[in-house]
Amino acid sequence: MLKVLKPGFFSTIQDNGRYGLLDKGVPVSGYMDAFSASKLNKLLENEKDSAMIEVTMTGPQLKFTQPTTICIGGATVSGTINNAPILNYKLYTINSGDIVSFGKLSKGFRAYIAIKGGFQTKKVLNSRSFFQPITQFGCIKKDDEIEYKGISSFKPKISELKIDSHLDKKILKVFRGPEFDLLNDKQLEEIFFQKFSVSKENNRMAYQIKETIPGLNYSMLTSATQPGTIQLTPAGKLIILMKDGQTTGGYPRVLQLSENAISILAQKKYGDKISFKLE
Amino acid sequence: MIDYSISIKPFGSKAMLVEWPNHVDEDILKDILNFSNFLKGNYLKENEWDIIPAYNSLTLINRNDDINRDEFIAKLQNWYASKKEAESVQRHLWKLPVCYDLEFGIDLLEVEDKLNLSVAEIIQEHTKHQYTVFGIGFLPGFMYLGGLPKQLEIPRRTSPRLTVKKGAVGLAGKQTGVYPQNSPGGWNIIGNCLVPLFSPQKKEPCFVNVGDKVQFYAIEKAEYELRKIEIDVGIYNLEKIKIDA
Numbered sequence: 001m002l003k004v005l006k007p008g009f010f011s012t013i014q015d016n017g018r019y020g021l022l023d024k025g026v027p028v029s030g031y032m033d034a035f036s037a038s039k040l041n042k043l044l045e046n047e048k049d050s051a052m053i054e055v056t057m058t059g060p061q062l063k064f065t066q067p068t069t070i071c072i073g074g075a076t077v078s079g080t081i082n083n084a085p086i087l088n089y090k091l092y093t094i095n096s097g098d099i100v101s102f103g104k105l106s107k108g109f110r111a112y113i114a115i116k117g118g119f120q121t122k123k124v125l126n127s128r129s130f131f132q133p134i135t136q137f138g139c140i141k142k143d144d145e146i147e148y149k150g151i152s153s154f155k156p157k158i159s160e161l162k163i164d165s166h167l168d169k170k171i172l173k174v175f176r177g178p179e180f181d182l183l184n185d186k187q188l189e190e191i192f193f194q195k196f197s198v199s200k201e202n203n204r205m206a207y208q209i210k211e212t213i214p215g216l217n218y219s220m221l222t223s224a225t226q227p228g229t230i231q232l233t234p235a236g237k238l239i240i241l242m243k244d245g246q247t248t249g250g251y252p253r254v255l256q257l258s259e260n261a262i263s264i265l266a267q268k269k270y271g272d273k274i275s276f277k278l279e
Numbered sequence: 280m281i282d283y284s285i286s287i288k289p290f291g292s293k294a295m296l297v298e299w300p301n302h303v304d305e306d307i308l309k310d311i312l313n314f315s316n317f318l319k320g321n322y323l324k325e326n327e328w329d330i331i332p333a334y335n336s337l338t339l340i341n342r343n344d345d346i347n348r349d350e351f352i353a354k355l356q357n358w359y360a361s362k363k364e365a366e367s368v369q370r371h372l373w374k375l376p377v378c379y380d381l382e383f384g385i386d387l388l389e390v391e392d393k394l395n396l397s398v399a400e401i402i403q404e405h406t407k408h409q410y411t412v413f414g415i416g417f418l419p420g421f422m423y424l425g426g427l428p429k430q431l432e433i434p435r436r437t438s439p440r441l442t443v444k445k446g447a448v449g450l451a452g453k454q455t456g457v458y459p460q461n462s463p464g465g466w467n468i469i470g471n472c473l474v475p476l477f478s479p480q481k482k483e484p485c486f487v488n489v490g491d492k493v494q495f496y497a498i499e500k501a502e503y504e505l506r507k508i509e510i511d512v513g514i515y516n517l518e519k520i521k522i523d524a
Contacts, residue, residue, distance in 0.1 A: 019329060019342050020325075020329065021419070021484065021485070022329040022331050022340065023329065023330065023331045023332065023415060023489065024415050024419060024420060024477070024484065024485040025415045025416045025417060025418055025419045025420055025421050025459075025477075025485075026419045026484075124479050124480075125479055125484060133460050133461075133479070134419060134479045135479075175289065175290075175291050175292065176289075177290070178288050178290055178296050178298075220301075221301060221303065221333070221334035221335050221336070222333050222334055222413075222414050222416065222423055223296070223298075223333050223334065223335075223336040223338065223414075224290075224296070224331040224333060224336065224338035224340075224416070226290070226291060226294060226338075226340065228291060229291075246416060246417050246418070247331065247416045247417075248331070248333055248414055248415075248416025248417060248423075249416075253290075256290060256291035257291075258291070258292065259292065259293075
């Protein structure tokens with residue numbers, strides 16, 4: 001078991017997401033930065049949908065009560081085990097009583113703490129991903145106890161991964177969205193030749209873009225949206241839906257982020273610059 | 280059975296959007312649901328695909344693999360042309376109890392003024408019609424209902440509330456609906472429906488399907504309290520009627 005000594009700003013349990021209820025309005029949820037999460041699960045030789053802790057901005061302090069192996073990744077957060085610094089994408093053996101802490105975030109926005117076998121919190125509708133009110137709580141709280149299977153015999157094939165980090169990437173590859181053809185030359189030019197910045201309104205549901213472009217006054221019938229769908233509002237706001245985003249919407253879906261672009265964007269915070277490139 | 284002219288567009292690397300003519304129309308909705316059922320029954324496995332119907336569209340999302348776009352568009356066109364009438368889906372009419380007491384209908388008096396109808400007339404109009412579920416989205420279990428009578432059309436509130444209560448029944452534009460959970464919202468609230476529209480602990484968390492119909496009926500506050508207890512202890516029987524296709 002893991003005991004939460006400090007929860008951090010906003011930490012959640014995430015797995016690959018909650019499928020099968022999109023037609024009932026349930027968002028898919030899951031790792032915001034699926035790229036980093038998949039590397040961690042590979043390194044730990046986990047199932048690809050194993051649950052891990054997603055840390056936003058400031059990290060938690062956690063006490064482990066059983067032996068295991070952990071690995072951190074995603075954002076750079078200067079983690080420590082019992083005050084000794086640890087590196088991203090490297091396996092560390094944990095003994096009972098060890099305390100893992102995170103310091104200041106230096107690059108990126110979301111870090112992951114993955115564990116051998118994955119965290120064993122209760123599944124709700126086939127997933128461990130937090131999403132209130134599907135799950136009782138929206139984030140991890142102080143004194144929470146999180147189950148995992150203690151393992152001291154793990155002999156990993158490799159102990160470290162060199163990854164081509166996406167934390168510095170700023171270009172988001174996009175596909176044409178279903179209503180792409182509604183965009184006029186002026187809007188196209190602004191979308192593809194301008195640098196944008198992430199607004200204060202950014203979370204697991206959606207990232208809004210700070211700069212506005214000429215809006216789209218188009219009345220469409222509500223239709224499905226996905227993580228990565230970029231809507232353009234009549235007021236000219238670009239809204240990028242993320243993993244906890246609503247499953248339907250009524251604004252034109254002008255672009256769709258590639259999956260890798262969702263992982264890149266998930267590491268951006270208020271003020272960070274991004275631009276769009278058509279696939 | 281009519282064959283509509285449909286358009287098929289890629290929607291990212293793993294999804295495809297099939298669109299019918301841009302109308303709110305029950306026949307279109309039925310055709311969408313029949314096609315969806317046909318695809319589920321014959322070609323698209325439940326554990327690989329999420330299929331989302333709404334108004335005039337059907338979105339097909341693969342959970343794992345990228346779609347070969349041209350090939351899949353051609354297949355979908357063939358499948359649509361070859362679908363059989365027999366694929367029709369069993370739909371249901373759900374009778375949902377609503378308490379229009381002023382304690383819950385916090386905007387009723389304002390709505391009365393704006394629509395120039397008495398509270399009794401608002402309740403009568405709101406409960407007289409069967410509404411069609413054209414989509415479920417926005418929140419888990421939130422139904423987009425069509426078929427609101429003209430007399431009840433009212434603009435959204437100018438400033439949305441930070442919290443609208445779970446079960447709140449609202450009016451906005453051409454729509455009426457029930458908030459399935461506490462949520463910010465700008466609809467005019469006229470009552471409360473105590474039947475939970477989304478229960479994460481149940482195997483079938485949301486009993487309503489797109490294509491079903493909903494009719495509200497008015498209950499007094501005393502009955503509301505009684506039914507609430509029945510729901511809490513799990514003995515409440517929801518009234519459901521089969522609709523002939």
